Amino acid sequence: MTQWTVHGTRRIYESEWMSVDLDDVEIPDGERFEHHVVRLPHPSTAVVVVENDQVLLMWRHRFTTGAWGWEIPAGRCEDGETAEQAALRETEEETGYRPTTIERLTTINPLSGISSHTTHLFVATGAVKTGEHDPAEAAKVEWVALNEIPASIRKGLVPCGITLAALTTYLTLK
Structure with a gap:
């Protein structure tokens, strides 16, 4: 099985409701790029x-x-x-x-x-x-x-x- 690798995270925005990050990711073929991720602190x-x-x-x-x-x-x-x-x-x-x-x-x-x-x-x-x-x-x-x-x-x-x-x-x- 192949999966993406996360090399790091850079926070762009944060509030009590959510954050937006740029994750430094590498996909299985080796390509690496920044991917936006919305994170909510509460389910x-x-x-x-x-x-x-x-x-x-x-x-x-x-x-x-x-x-x-x-x-x-x-x-x-x-x-x-x-x-x-x-x-x-x-x-x-x-x-x-x-x-x-x-x-x-x-x-x-x-x-x-x-x-x-x-x-x-x-x-x-x-x-x-x-x-x-x-x-x-x-x-x-x-x-x-x-x-x-x-x-x-x-x-x-x-x-x-x-x-x-x-x-x-x-x-x-x-």
Whole structure:
């Protein structure tokens, strides 16, 4: 097996949320160059909340892409928090629902070619309404029939990569 060799790293930018580095890399054929790498200091979580053949989704706008779309609750793990704790907290903060059970679906690296970031995907059930959704997170929160998800994906209504990965993995494995 062949793999890339990292000879060094030069930090270009850093904040509490992320850093951008130029890594001095060598590919298996011997070519050496600088490669941009985005590093996030905290892993993130995303949750497919299901009840009665429905999934809890948030309709939101992302200014970075200029797109509206359906997303599942997601966010970063804070210091001292397990991925499960973060997943439950983010779900409640963003949607106003707190699941009573949660299990790991899988772990992904959403942009593995340029980022070291990890996202833990979960499936949760037993959602109890505890309050209202955060209007800064979503224009609306709705329970959507799972059998409508493939058509929504085809129509481009689920543009978020993490949401796509979580929903399609869940639908494939359920």
